[in-house]
Amino acid sequence: MRRSVLILSLIAIALLTTLTYHLLNPNWVLFRKGEIYYSKNKYSKAIPCYARLLKNGFETRELLLHLGTSYVATGDLEKADTIFRKIINQSPNKLAAVMELAGICTIFGRFKTATIFYRTFLQEQADNRSVRILLARVLTWSGHFDEAILEYKRALGEEK
């Protein structure tokens, strides 16, 4: 009898703890749900979770980055642009943020947007060879061979 009371109490504690957690931290529960979808590349399912969190005022850098990435992945570039601008404005190191976003756009084959980010970076650091080569690669992938050739030559110091 005593044993069954103990077991029932433990079950009750477990259920109550979970319930309390869901009630007290609904945003975290939703965030984790979004992250699970994101990790499985189910971007269209992750977006509503992240968007609702944003509406609830739950705004972290991670959330913005993953929401922006999800928009890029689903081709909603206008919304991605708004989110990415927010990230850049909030970042203490704006250039690092620009590079991070350029990388995300490259990953998803959004070369035009990636090119804009790389050019933005190069306006600040024109002599950064590696970034110029990254720009040249993106230009190559998007079929802009003439511009890519020019950027490669600039990176090699053979063109101004």
Next chain:
Amino acid sequence: MKNLMIKYLLPAFVLLYLLFFGSSAALSDEGKEKFSAPGPTLETAFPKSNRIEVIPVKPGEEIPDWVARWELARVLSYAKLYDESINEYEKLLRKRPDLTEAKLELANVFFWKGNPDRAIRLLKQVPQKEMTEETKVLMADLLVAQKDYAEAEPLYKAYLNTHPEDQAVRLRLAEMLSWQKKYDASLNEYRKILKKRPDDMQVRRRYAFVLIWAGKHSEAASELKKTLD
């Protein structure tokens, strides 16, 4: 049975529950901050097959000049600026003569430019074991263009051993064998192609011509008739 359930199964269930589901409730906020889904990578989101190849460099590592020059040589060839591309490949190979892959690419550029002699000369410098399958075929094609059939034959055969379904290459081998008057070997290759592509009238006609050259006139007539039905 009921006793067994209370004694063992229920405690086990409770423990498992606490272990797996209770832990989410027990996570501190700091722990949750660290819970972050792995992001997509260039490989998962944008498969390699859809990209023009770049030379991989470790993240955070400075991209060396020779990598930039190699990529420039490639882009110049995509833009069909063959002379400039050759120039860049030669600059690269002066600095990095160990880059076999670059040599093979340069041979391709010579071929596209219409300079098969230079392409062959370059390919002959590359050890056979370092050649890709596609390069072996390219070299065989170049050797055939120079009527060097004896050297081309083993290259085609080696390729077809690993790519038996490549009927286009098999056809090139079959044609080459017929030019050498190796009719039986040629007909054998044609038969393999026709087994896979029985409705290919062009191949059947060529097969029929080889039968004529081999003196098998009645068989040739029957094959030609099939192409007219």
